[in-house]
Amino acid sequence: MxxxxxxxxxxxxxxxxxxxxxxxxxxxxxxxxxxxxxxxxxxxxxxxxxxxxGFINTHCHVPMTLLRGYGEGLPLDRWLGEKIWPFESFLTDEDCYYGSLLGISEMFKSGVVSFNDMYFNLEGILKAVYETGIKANLSYGYADIEGRKDYFNGNAYKETKMLNEYIKNINTDRIRADVSIHAVYTSCEDSVKKISEYCNNTDMNMHIHLSETELEIKECKRRFGVTPVEYFLNCGTFKSNTIAAHCVYLEGDDFDILRENNVTVAHCPSSNLKLGSGIAPLKSMLEHDINVTIGTDGAASNNNLNMIEEINLAALLHKGVNKDPLFLSTKEVMKIASLNAAKAQGRNDCGAIKVxxxxxxxxxxxxxxxxxxxxxxxxxxxxxxxxxxxxxxxxxxxxxxxxxxxTNIDMEKVCYNINRIKKEKLKMVTK
Amino acid sequence: MxxxxxxxxxxxxxxxxxxxxxxxxxxxxxxxxxxxxxxxxxxxxxxxxxxxxGFINTHCHVPMTLLRGYGEGLPLDRWLGEKIWPFESFLTDEDCYYGSLLGISEMFKSGVVSFNDMYFNLEGILKAVYETGIKANLSYGYADIEGRKDYFNGNAYKETKMLNEYIKNINTDRIRADVSIHAVYTSCEDSVKKISEYCNNTDMNMHIHLSETELEIKECKRRFGVTPVEYFLNCGTFKSNTIAAHCVYLEGDDFDILRENNVTVAHCPSSNLKLGSGIAPLKSMLEHDINVTIGTDGAASNNNLNMIEEINLAALLHKGVNKDPLFLSTKEVMKIASLNAAKAQGRNDCGAIKVxxxxxxxxxxxxxxxxxxxxxxxxxxxxxxxxxxxxxxxxxxxxxxxxxxxTNIDMEKVCYNINRIKKEKLKMVTK
The missing domain is CATH 2.30.40.10 (Urease, subunit C, domain 1)
Structure with a gap:
């Protein structure tokens, strides 16, 4: 060409x-x-x-296009507890396949060539990623706050293994398997340590939610006496290459820990604003030489996967917050949305146009x-x-x-199925 | 239909x-x-x-599409002094006509049916507004910091008169003439009082920039010992129906003064962020029952006139700033972007779909x-x-x-002329 x-x-x-x-x-x-x-x-x-x-979206839950606009106008805990989680509990691999196709179409249209995902039903997501041609680092978002599950006998491990075998069989470097721990507030320390150790012994990357809300920080300090950043450091999580989504609330040594451990931050401004979480301290992160990237988060809290909007918002927001029109030049924003992210994904020949x-x-x-x-x-x-x-x-x-x-998506079929799935799930949820 | x-x-x-x-x-x-x-x-x-x-864009400088992206990456004073003002000094009515056509096309595409404008070369803007079918409250942004000009012998008065006569001749209520005082920092007290008195004796509305930057507040207090809001109150400006753009920095009695005088705020989030001005206290304004609306500002500080983006940004931004996902419901945002603005423009049968x-x-x-x-x-x-x-x-x-x-814009012709004008002006500026 x-x-x-x-x-x-x-x-x-x-x-x-x-x-x-x-x-x-x-x-x-x-x-x-x-x-x-x-x-x-x-x-x-x-x-x-x-x-x-091409742009790289470093934090997504791609099948959540199915929940776009669902449960609007509720406080965060009711939104999750009464709406999002019940709906998600009924999702199948096939549902996630169609949700992913819809999400990937939005990403293609907004210039995304690769993304990091954290969800479940990886077989459905994988099928969509494979068919469409997008690059992806996929992971299963492990959550088990009561510590009742054995990671190595559960779906997260099983699906991650399946993903690795699939990738090996088709001999592709387009798709990568990452390991994911959902967040400090949805996991127990023992599991986090075991999963981190498992990840550290592979060449997989780690993907987590980190320091997203004030409540998360408060609860983490109450439970463990440390910040979420310190908690994951202590659990050995950062020994793997880690992408940490959000990082809205960083304090004290958090910045240095992230830099020293080469943790990449996935900055998700739309989601942080929409959920009322706050505004991440992007300027301090960059001053601390932390590798910053941009993510859309899922469509349920955005409410789209439009990377162009996300880049534009990041570029504007921090000029205003810092009262500095010269902060984040267009060149810096470009780098954050591409090269920094390629590096974080472990794709060393991506993220820049060069021979x-x-x-x-x-x-x-x-x-x-x-x-x-x-x-x-x-x-x-x-x-x-x-x-x-x-x-x-x-x-x-x-x-x-x-x-x-x-090229590889039949949008009419996708939209038909998205609406079919929506109706079916709503019936199940309200039963 | x-x-x-x-x-x-x-x-x-x-x-x-x-x-x-x-x-x-x-x-x-x-x-x-x-x-x-x-x-x-x-x-x-x-x-x-x-x-x-339809949406109503309550603060715009529509011909500034000609300066989209011009002088990026400079501090505010150099951006204005070295780039924007020299470029603007060469603009003719014909230039502003084409710049306005381009801007109006962006507004139509993003659902804007009416706008408030503050600029000069009103004849060019008026021609574009008349031809395209958009509704507009047009005003000439009067500036004279040294108080050397006599308003009634200058262009602002002359062009406003021309506008009123034109409107009367064609017997339209689609176009309205407003009076405009650019800002406290570009005017002298005596002129502001005279212009305000003139406006108060007509049925025209007032359009001003108000409390946009910290520097403006500081300088206003140094010169007059009061906030910009108090300054305009003291000058009698608010006796006319007033749209005040920005209001990023309000303090003390400012909120009550705005409410008591029915001053409408044109909230311009993109421009306030991009220029590093800050984030307007939208929540406090609404709690004080101030009539809030949304404006794109000019394309030079946005960098487009996309009202959909502006509405989306307003809806997201203040949830994050106030850490409240329930602040500004979708219904409230709709009202701010339409009915509140129709009221401010003096268009009582606009701003809502009803028989x-x-x-x-x-x-x-x-x-x-x-x-x-x-x-x-x-x-x-x-x-x-x-x-x-x-x-x-x-x-x-x-x-x-x-x-x-x-329907009424030949976009190919517009784009051809926009590029011709751009080249001509750049030559003039660099001479």
Whole structure:
């Protein structure tokens, strides 16, 4: 594939005008001003378009598109206890398959090429990930507050094993299995230590919720006398490469612990605002040299998986909170949404457009009126764009989305099934 | 026009499924379950679509689309002094005409049926407003910090007079002339008093910037010994119906003064965040019963005029800031974005879908994947939707936007001219 005469955001987030990109197989083989002679592959006209590396959504519960807008207007505990958990208890692998397809379609349309997920029914999610072509680090969100379950005899272990075997069998590096501990407030110390030890003895990454609400901090201190960050440190969790979602409430040594243990933060601004959790101290994290990335969280608390909105919100929010219009430049935001996340996912040849890297490329249509005029390409991309401006999403050299069409997703079938599932589950929930 | 079988957000923000709306002339003449027999006007199929009253953008500088992304990454004073003001000094009526057309197109696409504007070159803006069919309260942003100008011999007065005469001549209530004083920091007390007195003796409304930054408060206290709110109160400004943009910094009696004087606040969250101004105390304003509305501000500090994004941001932001997921329900947000603003604009038959009101209607396509499933219509509308979900915008019974097409705007011509103007001005600025 040859992308001709395009404006490119390069690996340094500099804007290179009127250049050409050649993709061979899964990789970028050439970037430059010269158009290869007699090129006989597929040629894409890049005029008035801008190519950037694909975005990586580092915290998601992808099947939760099924619960979009469900139980709105309730306090958090009633929302979870009366609405979300009962609905989820009825979800099957097939339900999660369709929920994931819907979620992945939203991600493709908003430039996401890879995501980190934490949920259950991994077989359904895996099927959707496999079919669509998206990259994913999947994990089973282990929760057992009473410590009654034996991790190694439960679904989390079983499904993680299944995932690893599947990945081995099809010999792919597109899908990775991570280990997940849901959160401090949904687990007991003994299990957390055992699961952490298990993860540390593999090459899998860890994915957790961390310091999301004030209540979580308060309860953790009451139960264990330490902050959630210290709790996971003490349990050995951070010995694995860890992505910690939220980190709204960090204090004292928390920052240093996260940096020293190379913990990556998945900043989820929409979800943190919508659930009334608060606003994460992004500036302090960056000052402490913590690896920060961006996540949409699940659609139930967002209420979409639109990464463009999430990036835009992160870019705006912390300028206001810190009263500093120069904080988080467009280049810094780009890095947070791509390269930092690729590193966290363990994908060293992703997260930037350069020769030799995977061809994970997103193309914006800059011809749309609200993208005109172009005084500053990156500013338009971060502050003016919306997800419908994305006209092409390429993953490992394959076009997965183009001009409203999903290569590998039958959207009509997906929407039909989403509505069927919604009706069925609501009947079950209200019984 | 008959809109058939549609889901409607009614005047109480309740969701009415499968209903019908008849528009006669500029007004809504019928809403109900019965479809009028033998209707022989234009029929719109409303299945899988949701109709809501059009949104009103209460603070804009519409021609500033020309400066979208210009001078990014500079501190506020350098951004204004070195970039924005020099560029603006070269703008002509024709430039502002095209800039306004571009801005109005963005507003139509994001459901805006009416806006409040503060700028100069009103003839160009007026031409765009007249041609496109949008409703607007236009004003000339008067600034004269040194008190050297005589308001009644300057452009602000001249253009406001021209506007009023034009409106009278064409006998429209679609366009209104407002009076505008840019801000406390760009005016002198004597002029503010004179302009306020002039406005108070007419039926025009007042439009000001108010308490936007910490520096503004500090300087106002240094110069006048009072807050900007007290300053304008003392100058008699609030005797006119006033829309005050921003109000990020309110203290002491400010809240009571605003309520007692029926001052409407135009909350501009994107702009306040992006410029590092801060976050307005929306919760306190509402607790003090102040009439709150939403504005996009100009595209130079946003960087678009996407009202859907602005509404979504307002709905999320204050839940997080106040750590209260129940603050600002979807119904409250809808009211803020429509009815409160219609009232502020002096348009008493606008801002809600009901029989006898103006037919200012926006229709969302709920068939799009990220709008599925529909557990809660209003939640999808406020939290999941993006501007491309809007498929129809109707103002005073006329379709101004449908499925990507603007009835009265030649977008190709607009974009051509926007780019021509951009190049010309950049040459002038760098000379």
């Amino acid at each position: 040859l992308i001709k005469n395009i404006t490119l955001i390069d690996e340094n987030y500099d804007v290179i005008k009127d250049t050409n990109i050649v993709i061979e197989g899964k990789k970028i083989s050439y970037i430059g001003k010269e158009i290869p002679e007699n090129y006989n592959g597929y040629i894409y006209d890049g005029r008035n378009k801008v190519a950037t590396t 030799g890297n995977r061809a994970d490329i997103v193309i914006y249509d800059f011809d749309r009126p609200h993208m005109q005029p172009v005084h500053d390409v990156l500013a338009n991309l971060i502050y003016s764009a919306q997800s419908d401006d994305i006209c092409l999403t390429i993953i490992d050299g394959d076009i997965v989305y183009k001009d409203g069409i999903f | 008959l809109i058939k079988n549609i889901t409607l957000i009614d005047e109480n923000y309740d969701v009415i499924k499968d209903t019908n709306i008849v528009i006669e002339g500029k007004k809504i003449s019928y809403i109900g379950k019965e479809i009028p027999e033998n209707y022989n006007g234009y029929i719109y199929d409303g299945r899988n679509k949701v109709a809501t009253t 006898g009101n103006r037919a200012d209607i926006v229709i969302y396509d709920f068939d799009r994947p990220h709008m599925q499933p529909v557990h809660d219509v209003l939640a999808n509308l406020i939290y999941s939707a993006q501007s491309d979900d809007i498929c129809l915008t109707i103002i005073d019974g006329d379709i101004v936007y449908k499925d990507g097409i603007f």
